[in-house]
Amino acid sequence: VRLLRLYPKAWRRRYEAEMQALLDQHEVTVVTRLDLLRGALDAWLFDRRFAMSPTTPVLRGARLGLIPCALVVAQFLLRLDLRADPTLLNLLGNAIPVSIAVACLWVGKHEAERGTDWSARLAAGAAAGAAGTLAATVVHGGLLLADLRFAITPSVIALQGGSVSGDGFAVVASQLLGPRELWATAAAVVVAVVAGAVIGSAGALLRGVRITRTAAGA
């Protein structure tokens, strides 16, 4: 199962051989593959023995906040398909801020599980919000400019009549890098910092809601 290659190197050195032996006996289904994907993500992000392990809550939050950028890329890739459903494209666009909020919630919960204090949870949530918003804006702008410069998506090709034009690129680039857009981005990041801190704190409350946990602590 090639998915084992997605795990961190140190993890593979320790567990790959025995897990491969297990998979040789196990019926590998779609659920198994999804579970392995989730396991690999978990090993990279949260398994303290193997994960890239930033030492501060801010770095841990920022790292997780970058994940929603995948939705920006997915939205762009979907635009390459002429038959792409506009509803789905809109849905993906709307899912980006939601996924950033979920990332903030998640880091808050994980900070609580690590036993850090409230200031660390606030900082991690704020960092996730800021990193997610900034990265999504930068990636979105970058892909837009690349599209205009190299006429990648069908909509831009149609707009430019099948030829690559530098005009649209220059106009949009000057807008994106203009003071108005930069101020708007800075304001969005500030809002994301505040909202991320609040959501991160709420995420900490998610810890311990399971009945098994409550029972164990009883």
Added chain:
Amino acid sequence: MPDHEAPDLSGLGRFSEPSLLVLASLAEGPKHGYAIMRDVLRFHGSRMEPGTLYGALSRLERQGWIAPLPAEDRRQPYRLTASGAAVLRRHLAGLQRVVATGLQRLPAEPEP
């Protein structure tokens, strides 16, 4: 080296429930991964997938609650340690209190 930030299973996040099942399985004696999966399916009825199983094994090993035994071919058996048995006992006692209280408080089932 085991760390002591998670003195009970609740500190293992989403792996607390799979970890409980792994500890309960190893309470019977040492087993390798596939044997644990089969045992969990038998006594709990749930099919534990390899990604979840190894997420739990990795955390339990880090805590020092299970320990690897010498490998048999490519298969790696694990055993429950004394601290793992203590954690399992404490957790099951808590669950038992919940079960007893819940059953006591439920009204009697009506006659069919």
